[in-house]
Amino acid sequence: MALILKENECDALREMGNIGAAHAATVLSQMLNSQVEMSVPEIQVVDISEAHRYIDNEVAVLVIFQIQGEVKNGGYVLLHLQTGSALRLTDIMLGLPSTAREFSESDRSTLMELGNIMVSSFLDATANLLGIMMIPSPPELTIDIPHAVFQSLLAMEGVDIDEVVLFRTELTSEEHRINSNLMLLPNPPMLDEIIRILNQILQIST
Amino acid sequence: MTTESPEQSCVRIGLGELHIGSEPMVCIGIGSCVALIIHDRERSIGGMAHVMLPSSGANNGKPGKYADTAVNAILSSFGDRVSKNGNLLAKIAGGACMFNTFSHRLNIGERNIECIKTNLQKHRLKLVAEDTGGTCGRTIYYYPEKNGRVFVRRADGSTLTL
Numbered sequence: 179m180a181l182i183l184k185e186n187e188c189d190a191l192r193e194m195g196n197i198g199a200a201h202a203a204t205v206l207s208q209m210l211n212s213q214v215e216m217s218v219p220e221i222q223v224v225d226i227s228e229a230h231r232y233i234d235n236e237v238a239v240l241v242i243f244q245i246q247g248e249v250k251n252g253g254y255v256l257l258h259l260q261t262g263s264a265l266r267l268t269d270i271m272l273g274l275p276s277t278a279r280e281f282s283e284s285d286r287s288t289l290m291e292l293g294n295i296m297v298s299s300f301l302d303a304t305a306n307l308l309g310i311m312m313i314p315s316p317p318e319l320t321i322d323i324p325h326a327v328f329q330s331l332l333a334m335e336g337v338d339i340d341e342v343v344l345f346r347t348e349l350t351s352e353e354h355r356i357n358s359n360l361m362l363l364p365n366p367p368m369l370d371e372i373i374r375i376l377n378q379i380l381q382i383s384t
Numbered sequence: 385m386t387t388e389s390p391e392q393s394c395v396r397i398g399l400g401e402l403h404i405g406s407e408p409m410v411c412i413g414i415g416s417c418v419a420l421i422i423h424d425r426e427r428s429i430g431g432m433a434h435v436m437l438p439s440s441g442a443n444n445g446k447p448g449k450y451a452d453t454a455v456n457a458i459l460s461s462f463g464d465r466v467s468k469n470g471n472l473l474a475k476i477a478g479g480a481c482m483f484n485t486f487s488h489r490l491n492i493g494e495r496n497i498e499c500i501k502t503n504l505q506k507h508r509l510k511l512v513a514e515d516t517g518g519t520c521g522r523t524i525y526y527y528p529e530k531n532g533r534v535f536v537r538r539a540d541g542s543t544l545t546l
Contacts, residue, residue: 226436227398227446230412235523237539244486318483322539325413326521329399330482333416333436333492340400340446 183343183373188221190376191345195219198304199347199360202296206358209292210270210351217348224344226332232344234324239264239281241293242327243314245301245368252368254331255300255314257293258324258359264289266354281321290317300360308375328363335365343369394525402433402448404461406528411478416493418451418478418516419524420500422458422509423532426471430528431458435478438495451499455507474504475534475546477515477524493517513546 183191196219207214224232239259245252259267261281268288269276297314305312320327332339345362364372394410397403399417406429411419414434423430433448440450447457455474479493497516504511513534515522521539526532534546 227401229399230396233413235412242483242486316485318485320482322415322482323413323521323523326415326417326480326539327482328415329413329417329436330415330480330492331486332399334486334490338437338441 183221183223186380187373187376190380191343191372192219192221194304194307194372194376195221195345195347195362197307198300198362199349201299201303202360203349205296205299206292206349206351209295210267210354210356212351212353215350215352217350219345219347222344222346224342226329226340226342229328229342230325232346233328234258236324237261237322238324239289239319239321240324240327241290241297242318242320242331243293243297243301243316245312245364246315247305247311247313249310249312249368249371251365252312253362253364255297256327256359256361256363257296258361259289260357261321263356263358267292267356270354286319290319293317293319296360300362307379308372310371310375331363337366339366397432397434397448399434400436400446400449402431402454402457402461404431404458405429408528409526411524414478414522414524415480415482416478416496418476418493418496418500419522419526420454420458421475421526421532421534422455423473423475423526423528424462424471425473425532428529428532429462430526430532431461432526433458435496435500437492438499451496452503455500455503455509459507472509473512473532474509475513475526475532476500476511477522477534477536477546479516480518480520480522482519482521515544515546 203216241257268285301312394408409432418435420433433454438451447453479497525535
């Protein structure tokens with residue numbers, strides 16, 4: 179099964195992600211009480227055997243949410259944080275002096291909560307645009323190699339896939355040296371549904 | 385401390401791919417996948433597959449992707465270069481269960497391992513070493529010309545040689 183996205187579908191997906199990510203960036207900015215820069219979102223159709231070119235291999239914090247709601251098993255939203263960034267973030271949120279250390283239980287729950295708030299607003303904004311319901315599952319936090327996480331998520335799909343659509347945008351705070359990525363990995367039924375709705379919206383607006 | 389060749393100088397084996405040769409190879413970022421290595425100790429060559437799923441079903445396009453086809457695919461890729469089975473050694477690493485809540489029902493990692501082991505037995509290949517299971521991702525290097533050494537770096541920072 180080859181995934182082909184038309185150029186206007188790519189644009190529509192990017193715009194959808196853009197709106198969602200902007201909401202997530204606002205949340206992060208409020209948490210940090212500081213400016214957060216957001217990169218232009220990338221939409222890529224990735225051959226899974228090439229995934230290691232797109233997905234980082236440095237051990238990092240990943241807060242993962244399954245998309246639930248109208249479309250069952252709709253895919254995943256991932257918040258990716260470099261380990262140093264993740265520790266600085268929890269220090270700021272908990273009002274602690276910045277220290278280099280191992281992740282504690284309170285770091286983990288703080289990051290899950292942050293992920294929860296950011297991803298909820300990402301999905302809320304996206305779902306509003308599409309006029310469907312999308313709810314994040316409870317968060318799953320792992321500190322591991324992102325490619326290994328990505329691969330394990332794909333293997334759980336139950337369908338045998340060779341390509342995936344990957345949406346990614348980078349959120350950074352220069353002041354606090356925080357670097358994070360928000361990634362959306364829609365499953366094929368969810369992707370079809372999103373594209374169908376976006377096409378409708380595009381037709382109405384032209 | 386063991387120094388490893390940089391990843392750039394190794395052949396990178398992507399999800400579902402396999403490679404045969406004598407040059408260093410690497411499977412980067414393995415979670416529930418399994419790196420399957422069949423080493424020919426007489427000729428110092430071998431094959432490495434990045435196995436993703438237990439069963440191929442109808443899809444035969446990528447034999448390295450599935451536990452039930454990868455062993456056979458490596459053996460047949462050896463072609464004329466193959467030694468007697470007695471000179472072939474198998475090693476596997478991976479098959480972790482990375483999530484607490486998502487993957488309970490499936491446990492793909494465990495099924496990948498089981499299925500590979502069954503297929504190794506079928507071909508009477510000796511499994512000489514493994515680093516499987518757990519909850520941690522791994523990066524796995526294979527050096528056919530260094531006696532088929534396999535080096536595993538786990539995401540928690542620990543390392544081991546198989």
